Amino acid sequence: MTNVLEVDAVDVAYGKVQALTGVSLTVGEGEVVSLLGNNGAGKSTTVSTISGLVRPQQGTVTAFGRDITRATPWSIVEQGLIHVPEGRRIFSRLTVHENLLLGGYTIKDNSLIESRVREVYDLLPRLADRRAQQGGTLSGGEQQMLAIGRAMIAGPRLIMLDEPTMGLAPLVVAQVMETIAAINSAGASVLLIEQNARAALKVAHRGYVLDSGRVTLTGTAAELARDPQVVEAYLGK
Amino acid sequence: MTDPSLPRDPAGTQLPPEESSAYVRAVETKQPANVAPAGTGLTPAAKGHGPTSASRVVSSPWFAVAIVVLAIALPFIDSGAYTLRIATDALIFVMLAVGLNVVVGYCGLLDLGYAAFFAIGAYTAGLLSTTFGWPIIATIPAVVVMAVVGGLVIGAPTLRLRSDYLAIVTLGFGEIIRITANNLDITGGPNGLFGIPDFGDFGYRSDVTIYWFTAVVVSLAVIASSRLGRGRLGRAWRFVREDEDAAEAMGIHTYKVKFAAYVTGAIFGGLAGVLFAVHQTAISPPSFNFLWSALILMAVVLGGMGSTPGVVVGALVISLLPELLRGAENWRYLVFGVLLIVVMIFRPQGIWPHTPSEPASAARREPDPQPEVTA
Amino acid sequence: MDYVLQLILNGLFVGTFYALVALGYSMVYGIIKLLNFAHGDIYMLGGFVGFTLLTVGSGALAGGGGIIALVVVMALAMVATGLVGLVLERVAYRPLRSAPRLSVLITAVGASFALEYGVAVGYGPNPRAYPVTVGGGAVHLLGARITYAQLVMMAIAVILMFGLDTLVRRTRSGRAMRAISQDPRACLLMGVNVDQVISRTFFIGSALAGAAGVMAGAYYGKIDFLMGFIIGLKAFTAAVIGGIGNIRGAVLGAIVLGLLESFGTAWLGSQWRDVFAFAFLILFLTVRPTGLLGERVTERV
Amino acid sequence: GGGLKEGSSSNDSGEDAKGDIKLGMLTPLSGSSAAIGPYMKNGAQLAVDEINAAGGVDGRKLALTVEDEACDPKTAAAGAAKLVTAGINVSVGGYCSSATLPTLSIFGKADIPMLIPAANSADLLKSKLKNVFLVNGTGIQQSQAASDFIKSKGSKAVALLDDNTSYSKDITTRTADNLKNAGVAVANKQSVTAGESDYSGAVTAVMRAKADFVYWTGYYQEGGLLIKQLRSAGYKGDIMVADGAVDKKLVEIAGQANAQGTYATMTQTPATIPGGDAWIAKYKKAFGSDPGPYSPQAYDAVRIAAEAVKEAKGSTKGEDLITALEGIDGFQIFSGKLKFTPEHTLSEGGFDILVVKGDDFALNS
């Protein structure tokens, strides 16, 4: 299996705050990889570093065989590496439909965008109901669906989701997890950050545990689910 | 690795890691939906707050004493007519800037017509003293009343507006006041009022007396505005600036609080107007045009919004710089403009920005291991 | 009746000029929430660039029709002012993206001073008479009078408005512009080159102002280094009346302001005109706090 | 600087009785009226150079210091204080009336006589300060000349337009009063905003009032536009402008065709008096450009100052100079023979009527 993403010994600091120290991880082609960790462990920072929003002091990031450590965020998106950020970041005064269209900003072919938008509406019918409503007026859960849907328009080869189930009703959590599985089986690799470790390890093939900016544990989902530390901290016996 | 052209934060610590787009930095800390005009700063996680914060120094009684002593001593150092004149002008400008700072810096209301209150103060004092023969001191209560009335009239219907709409409304108000003064006979039309008396004969040269009086009043105003920024009301202003909804949820009547800021600013502006009228002896509408409002606002922003020492410095710069460039004729404003850009690029938060901090007394005294709270 | 019609026509025409400047103002505001006080001075600069080109090129153009010369010059002036806008954004605004919003206001005012007095130093403080002016015949409409030049200019403004409106509402770029105004960081994650889109917006806005500057020179026949100041304020006002950040609103607001001024002059006299317009504006905003076409969103809590 | 006590002015003119005679001038060098400053400055400098070349006054040279007033009261007051501190003996500046007003008390307290070459609002005299002299014709005289001419033209409906500055509004207000007394109807009187380009509102109002005579009392920038817009709206009647608008640029801006036949009220200038051409040539040689508005008045102010020092037997004390100025009688200046009225205005402020011929103004015969 080839790796679509390789993060190698990355250090990131915000001013004096050292957020990441020597973080390395890989995502293989077609894999779902989960990233676990406490609040402030550096999960979001890791993903932001990959997507080019944050520059590392040390280390390299390679995607699809190319070094993207210094690449601009938009060129990274163009390569099919999509980051669904924490907190949804919906464009609150664009309509649901426009939000989706913007997800396809890097795609020049309008008919392709349209067909993907249709697919998203099929998958998430609640969005179709609200297509003309402004993004900012959606409920928290609806916004989360929109954020995921928006990322799907770009046709991601690797999608990185930062806490996609935050604030979702149990049913929808299950739905989102299914959606992730669906995206994955359609061929995209997934890097998933989740507080809901139980749900995450259910869809993931492998996982990493971050603690205070360092990778402290890694293994297959099954291994992690059995690890006493993980059980204690993230699964709750 | 760090780009030297990147703005640095005032504490001298580094910014977050270099990012590929200037905008990334900008956005991190901004909430697009609720654009407070005061905005927010750099990603401030890296900001260090030492216990010796500037605003604490300035609010200490010793600092105040030092200011007053220094101010009063000036005529003994240089009593030239020119020195005293520009010093008095600068002090009046300081008063305007700290007044506007309450509105813009503390409360986050963008006011582009602040000169209106300056005009109201100057004209009220001028009119009562020339046409009706009141002693200048006696006009002060009337000025305060008029400034408050002005604040009420314009503030009442408009303080609910969001920032840029408020900006244009205040701009309009400023223009209305100026044009009205220009068109009415009682205000002397375009020539305005002249022959405004000074504070009286104290045996000193009148410009020295005026200077001293101004120095004392302005020092008091600076201290008052700085202290106002710290108490219950001052905090409420900052809450409103940061997040109106959250402030409301805390039981803060945001409309009243904004009003308080606006009216406080109006009173400061009005009193500055009295000083100006006395100092100039003649007042006319061009002194209260939009450019003035813009310059006062610039003093506040250049110095550092919400920071009293910063605003004082900003006012001194904005007031004295064009005067120092006087010889440059048409180059004067060209140089001034370029300098403004340069200063802001190097100090985007202002020359002496406000750093949120707590007085030493606020540090926790003894940690309660077992909290006991009575509701 | 003819009198009222004349007032309306006057208002419409003045509004057209405000609109041309307000369009760029509103666009720039719309994307980075910047009150670009230097925008009026870009308009002024357009006037001077056109003046220089017409003066320098007068020999070459002498034979040709004034109108064609004017169109060529206008296009060149648009490019020139567009570039100045780009540079301005790069030098004075971009370094302050992360600063408080009002900090940029300072550099905008600084840029405004620099442009005004840069021109004053370069061209001298005296006003200049434009080498080519448009005159031409007039149409009489129910007793009111409007010149062809005025009609042409109004048509240009309307076309530009529709063009820009379509650009902003319907195109990929336009969507990106609106999205940037709400959340630039999220735009990066959509693959939007944010800086480039902002630069493009400045270019377009400044080029429009430049075109308006040349038109003003050619129509009124006089330019001076402070000519951008008042119209800058008026454009700002117009943009706000219309609902700031909104393209159609900018034009509508400009026309409303033009009409207000026209009728204010007629009813109260020139000296009370601005008082009338501003008083109306204040009252209007108190009943409609987001302008004519401004979006009224219930902010979610 | 001097002492802090009252009376200890920093201008102890007695001290340097042997040094240069210092003249100070406030004039706009920046801001919206920046175009005027150089004209005034050069006019004054020309006189200074001439007098110095001829040996100065009693062997003492004249020295001119110019400060920017920016047509802004605060800047003007600071400039005045700076001149006072520099120890000037006579002030020969003052352009905008509203900016000149706050300087009166500053020069007054320092005991410095003011020969004001441009600002001419009657308000300058209201405080009856004895150090204030107006070297320019006043609004009273100009409006008199204007209303006489309008009446002589047999006008039925007059429109008076000003730019809402004190200078300009003063003239329209007085002219309106005069016309009323003379039984001529004022059909329209309004103030427009300077600095704009479109005056169609004002033009429409003039047309609606069916005026047959328009008198503009502002400056040439707006004057040119107004004439152009009046003509293109089909206005056929007479147009007249006041002295602030007398400049070749007015014709240029309005377009020659539109401007032909436009009248102007103007004090005597080099252009209108016999032999004035030589002066204009001299000016041109010195500064490489034509003299402009208030160049002659500034030139005269300096000459009057020198004359006063001579009359005061070399004293540069304020009161001596004032006495000397009040005593001058028959000294030739551009506007005629100098003799100050008890109010300190020109007694012979003869206003001529000019008319646009070709690309410039010429005396109306």
Next chain:
Amino acid sequence: MNAVLECRDLAVAFGGVRAVDGLSFDVHEGEVLSVIGPNGAGKTSAFNCITGFYKPTSGSVSFRGADITGGRPANIAAAGIARTFQNLRLFGDLTVLDNVRAGMHVRLRQNAFDAILRTPRYRRSEQVATDESHRWLDFVGVRSDRTTQVRNLPYGEQRRVEIARALAREPQMLLLDEPAAGLNHGEKEELLALLRRISDLGTAVVLIEHDMGLVMEVSQRIVVISYGKAIAEGTPAQIRTDPAVIEAYLGAEDAEARSEAEQIAAEQAEELRAHENRARSSAQEEGR
């Protein structure tokens, strides 16, 4: 039991969307009441109606017997209702302490002149504000530096600060909108303990939450909202087995989704039982 808050037939609509549509429920004195329901059911909107951020189009809200329908948020807050927001709404630029002082605003006795003149009253009142802020921060368990800007704190700590700020108001009723979102398992446990402590103060707590484990554990009663209406109300035990709730909240249309949902519900129920056991045993320990 007395009702502190009574909502009757509340409704609010935006354009065509009826966010809240005839919602009625009571909150009893001192209880912990959870409000659950699908995303977009109108839970947050209901909070907004109660706290004055939305004006209900019809219906009424009364608090301790007084009608507060359509009142201004500030007045409602002053009457004794405090809330947190679904997306954190802290004053990010201000210090942690200042944020908590905001909650005390209505209780501080000082005016502008006291501040200018630094009167003894001002000093006293500021000292009280500081001391109490510390106490509330201790109460919710904020361990970070309290003199830095609140935005520097980790997310979990910020959540706590927001609760401290609301508590500093000393409200009779506290509305919490998804306080557990984004917290991990360990942190949820701490939140649970905090909620118990708040309840012990005698404050009525209304909780919007999607985390069933937490909800079942902490609530005395639960109200289920769907499409803007209350569709069920009862004790956790009643709600857990209510078919209408399973239908609306846990889903029923799709067999697969249903089984998944049931699985999650079952897991959570199991979790709950474990919690109950633990709670019981710890209670017994304390009892001894």
